[in-house]
Amino acid sequence: MSDKPLKDRVTLVSSDMLADDWVPLVKHTIDYERRDGRRERLTREVYNRPDACAVLPYDSARGTVLLIRQLRLPVFLKGDEEPMWEACAGVIENEDPEQAITREAIEELGYQLHDLHLVTAMYASPASFGERVWCYTATYEPSDKVASGGGASGEGEDIEVVELAFDNAYARIATGEITDAKTILLLQHLKLSL
Ligand SMILES: Nc1nc2c(ncn2[C@@H]2O[C@H](COP(=O)(O)OP(=O)(O)O[C@H]3O[C@H](CO)[C@@H](O)[C@H](O)[C@@H]3O)[C@@H](O)[C@H]2O)c(=O)[nH]1
Numbered sequence: 001m002s003d004k005p006l007k008d009r010v011t012l013v014s015s016d017m018l019a020d021d022w023v024p025l026v027k028h029t030i031d032y033e034r035r036d037g038r039r040e041r042l043t044r045e046v047y048n049r050p051d052a053c054a055v056l057p058y059d060s061a062r063g064t065v066l067l068i069r070q071l072r073l074p075v076f077l078k079g080d081e082e083p084m085w086e087a088c089a090g091v092i093e094n095e096d097p098e099q100a101i102t103r104e105a106i107e108e109l110g111y112q113l114h115d116l117h118l119v120t121a122m123y124a125s126p127a128s129f130g131e132r133v134w135c136y137t138a139t140y141e142p143s144d145k146v147a148s149g150g151g152a153s154g155e156g157e158d159i160e161v162v163e164l165a166f167d168n169a170y171a172r173i174a175t176g177e178i179t180d181a182k183t184i185l186l187l188q189h190l191k192l193s194l
């Protein structure tokens, strides 16, 4: 078996743009040297979504968390027709991840959060997306509500903010109601840290 590092076994041959509307979808052709030394030519399609951030806010005095619900079209089209349960999340624009999640929390939840804690920066679906999601927990209390939340209606966002007892939210993983990976990760992280 080869002990060459991966970077010396991958050669980019070509990159063809298949779509470039919302974000680019690019078909890459590479020459790949397998671990056994054999060479092969592969194609892989990469959907270049930007990095993102997500947050699970927790009020320890009341034992509650804030989640959101909204339409996610790929999920809806697969037949999961209830609004998706998720942690507040958004794309990182020209800002650092903490600034991004602070902004998203005000836009989507209507809350100014405190004690941001980075749990992990994960690749949610690495076969097709280079997108890395910076996942945070945070604290909040009722007096931190500073805006209406709900997302940017001008951009088609229609976000329902739901406050739940943590145990109620956590139980919805087992029932199959909560299926979003970053949300499950954050709820499980909080469960382990309580
Ligand atoms: N025109 C157009 N607009 C889009 C499209 N996809 C998303 N948008 C708009 O782009 C904005 C993105 O909102 P954000 O809050 O920044 O991102 P998000 O949709 O919540 O996505 C976040 O969560 C996803 C699920 O975990 C992540 O995949 C994503 O990277 C990000 O973290 C929304 O206004 C949405 O309407 C599209 O294909 N076309």
Ligand SMILES: [Mg+2]
Residues within 6 Å of the ligand: 088, 089, 090, 091, 108
């Ligand atoms: Mg969002």
